[in-house]
Amino acid sequence: MNKSINNSIRFVLFVLLQLFILDNIMFLGYINPYIYIIFILLLPISMNSIQIMLFSFLLGLSIDVFHNSGGVHAAACLAVAYFRPFALRNAFGINFDFKTIKFYDEGFKPLLIYVSIMVGIHHLVMFSLEAFSLKYVYRILSYTLYSGIFSILLILIVLYLLKPTKK
Amino acid sequence: MQQIISFILKFKTALVFWGLFAIAIALTINANTHHQNKWVSSTNLLSRSILSVKADVVDYFYLKEENAKLLDENKELREFYLSHQNDSQKNDSLYFENNTGLDSTYQVFNAKVISNSYWKINNFLMVEALEKIDLTTDLGIISPQGIVGIVEDYNAQYARVISVLNPNISINAQLANTKHFGSLVWDGKDPSITNLIDVPRSASVAIGDHVETGGNSLIFPEGIPIGNVISFDLDENRGYYNIQVKLFTDMTNVRNVYIIQMKDKEVIEKLMEGTDE
Incomplete structure (x- = not known):
């Protein structure tokens, strides 16, 4: 119960953070970090994958509502949710299958891999759908790369800030 | 199944x-x-209210930029005004096809006040030109409300400006209604009030009349607002009015100003030197 309240607060918080602060960065004119997928990253491992997809879809949709972008973010979040088990297995290895991992206990490298895979998928889907045409392949790829690096950095920082204190 | x-x-x-x-x-x-996406759009109640809060917050970050844009626009309007105010005169007097160069003789530049004094007797302002300009001395400085002062010294983009609140300058000024002119000087007392002296007895003055810059100077174009008359008295011995003028510009709070440059000033000055000899 406590966990779900925690997650709901996170949901609202990341949407607002994205809208109020991150959408205004526009570094060098177009590089913008999208870090609200931290919500998806931090959903409990034991959670049912259908639930995860529903929540992710909702998260993306609420960003879309403010960006007037149709279903761009919703689709990207959905893809992230779908590939989450895949990313987890690649990053954290065999431990994932026993559902025993704790994000922060595994060290920096698995976390970096996990975040990078997820951000890569999210940005690629998002920018592709945003452009909505194969004409802009170069633009899609470069945006994915630059914004992706920016997002990964910020997400890692935020993840370490959110790290629960050990007792 | x-x-x-x-x-x-x-x-x-x-x-x-x-x-x-x-x-x-x-x-x-x-x-x-479709440009009207009914289901997921930013016009529904919840997102609309959140977005308007967002706009309120974010607007603050762009105040400076917005301000610069407005300054530019004002500058253009002012230049337009200055170049067209002689049009009526042009139409009802002799007009030659080739003498248009003498109209639209003023150029306007944006500038910013970086220091200001109004509590002393001899008051000066420091003004930074916000765009490229070949500064010279004796350029007029005006605020959106009215006159501010005259450039006395300059270095690169910075100019030292004698404020109208300085007894050492007198500015040619006239009554807007009757065009009787006199000199505007400050008596060193109240930073919102200056004196218009040497207005001939024949002028009709009334409280509330507008005072503007006169046409007898190469510094300010004719018709820049200065202030309005709050009281006046007639010096019987000399036959001149002494008029107290309340300035339109709040000299205690000037930020954005314009530098006015007359393009043909050197030519005209040379001509005037010639007539003196």
């Missing part, structure tokens, strides 16, 4: 994924093809 159900159960994750993905794609296509 059994098989269908087991199939659905087996692929439920993929089915949910593709179902939702199809919705997302449909929404995207919808947003790309």
